[in-house]
Amino acid sequence: MGKRASTRRRVLIFLVATVVFLGGLLIIADWDAFLGVIAESNWVLILPALTMTAVSYTCISYTFAEVGQLMDIPIRRNRLAGIGFVSAVLNHLVQSGGVAGYGVRYALMQRERVSLNDVLAASILHFYLTSLAMQAFLPLGFLYLLSNATLSGNASIAFGAATIMMILVFVAESAVVFRSETRRTALGGIGKLTKRIFRKDLSRPFMDFDTALDRGVGGMRRQPRSAALIGALVLVDWFGSVFALGFCFDALGSPLKPSVLFTGFVIGVMAGVLSALPAGIGVQDGSMAGVFALLGVGFEEAVLAALLFRGVFYLVPYVVSLGFYWRLAPRIAPTHETIP
DSSP, X not given: OOHHHHHHHHHHHHHHHHHHHHHHHHHHHHHHHHHHHHHTSOHHHHHHHHHHHHHHHHXXXXXHHHHHHHTTOSSOHHHHHHHHHHHHHHHHHSOSTTHHHHXXXXXXXXXXXXXXXXXXXXXXXXXXXXXXXXXXXXXXXXHHHHHHSOOOHHHHHHHHHHHHHHHHHHXXXXXXXXXXXHHHHHHHHHHHHHHHHHOOOOHHHHHHHHHHHHHHHHHHHHOHHHHHHHHXXXXXXXHHHHHHHHHHHHHTTOOOOHHHHHHHHHHHHHHHHHHTSGGGTTHXXXXXXXXXXXXXXXXXXXXXXXXXXXXIIIIHHHHHHHHHHHHHGGGGSOOOOOOO
């Protein structure tokens, strides 16, 4: 049994154990509240919420598979989609800037001789593409909130500044992803800073990363049908997650207007992402409830719907994803690999 293969397996076991532990803590923390909300809900309308959740995760998973195919990653599409699913669930569950999910992706893909730079490039391109809808709708959500809610002067200034900042961030991200000159300038600056602080030259890894990302972006330009498919998957993924939240409100007997639903969703989810807490615990629920309350929704109903959404969109997929690890893990099982 080769030492390298044995090390890979130990890393994977550690990652899976960490996922199980973190997910277990989250379920224990939320279980009583989730059961209480379920008891007050219309079970029939929870099923459409679960269906929309399945649609959303299917789309985000196959978006990763399509990005991987464009980058010529030598893994079958369905297997890439499975890897995309478990890592997306983990990234939703553990807000860590993608580190947790990307680490699992690398552990699952390295057996196929996929380099770390290729995994990172595919993950960053996938993250950018799947966040396009959110970033596009977030300024609209802020503008809708400013136009339809009664806010203090300071709150209006803060939301206005947040809107402008998100537009600038979106433009900067797009420039880095799609303009190789801008990306190389940014990577060069990061490389110089890293060398000055850590006394380590990372120019070669950065160059390899830039080449890998160029391959993905170039693939989208050369294959417009694949790019169009990715765009369609991103939109269906985003609308599926929004409709899942909408059905949670319906299940509690508090249906919302689409404009109110979209506004509360984008602001609440983004607040959860920026909080860096597991699943945005507390921050996402509170932000959603607060925004919905400003737009005329009862605060108690909004809190219950946010809790139900967390259970449907985070906890249930986590439990389902555990079975995928064992399905994906055998490809990483140790082989008779020798070290010269």
